[in-house]
Amino acid sequence: MSHLLSIEPLTREAFAPFGSIMEADPASMRFINGGNTERFHALARVDAAGEGAGAIINIFRGQPRVFPYSVTMMERHPLGSQSFSPLQDRPWLVVVAEDEGGRPGRPRVFLANGRQGVNYARNIWHHPLMSVGVASDFIVVDREGPGSNLEEFYYDEAFVIRDPFEGG
Numbered sequence: 001m002s003h004l005l006s007i008e009p010l011t012r013e014a015f016a017p018f019g020s021i022m023e024a025d026p027a028s029m030r031f032i033n034g035g036n037t038e039r040f041h042a043l044a045r046v047d048a049a050g051e052g053a054g055a056i057i058n059i060f061r062g063q064p065r066v067f068p069y070s071v072t073m074m075e076r077h078p079l080g081s082q083s084f085s086p087l088q089d090r091p092w093l094v095v096v097a098e099d100e101g102g103r104p105g106r107p108r109v110f111l112a113n114g115r116q117g118v119n120y121a122r123n124i125w126h127h128p129l130m131s132v133g134v135a136s137d138f139i140v141v142d143r144e145g146p147g148s149n150l151e152e153f154y155y156d157e158a159f160v161i162r163d164p165f166e167g168g
């Protein structure tokens with residue numbers, strides 16, 4: 001089994017097992033403000049489980065990853081969803097995995113364009129933020145509250161991601 005991971009385009013259908021994509025999808029659009037504004041409605045839902053928990057809004061500034069990049073670990077948030085929305089129009093990488101008996105399976109890598117955000121559903125295995133090329137800022141909506149909301153898993157092997165823009 002190759003440890004080189006292919007990179008897939010980020011589509012609603014392909015990402016559906018892992019959560020939602022937030023983008024200006026015409027199917028979700030309704031005009032508001034007297035027609036001045038297009039509202040792309042309810043693209044995702046925030047999940048903040050547990051007594052005393054709530055949703056918070058953060059900015060993550062991710063330094064660009066160095067390629068070829070070795071994926072050696074994945075994490076998940078058992079008590080809440082986590083969304084990432086880019087603040088600049090730059091591509092970035094989304095790395096997720098199905099759960100296989102309490103551990104992540106083989107990672108899947110998606111190339112997001114600079115106008116696509118994602119919302120990881122609660123307890124979905126994902127790799128921490130992966131900016132590409134330059135330091136990039138993201139609005140991150142996730143859960144704050146009592147309890148441990150971070151579970152990490154370290155593979156006993158490394159999966160490799162090549163530079164998505166290698167060769168120009």
Ligand SMILES: NC(=O)N[C@@H](O)C(=O)O
Nearest residue numbers: 075082126127128129150
């Ligand atoms: N640890 C943290 O807040 N960031 C990660 O959850 C991540 O997915 O980047």
Ligand code: NI
Nearest residue numbers: 075077082128
């Ligand atoms: Ni996370």
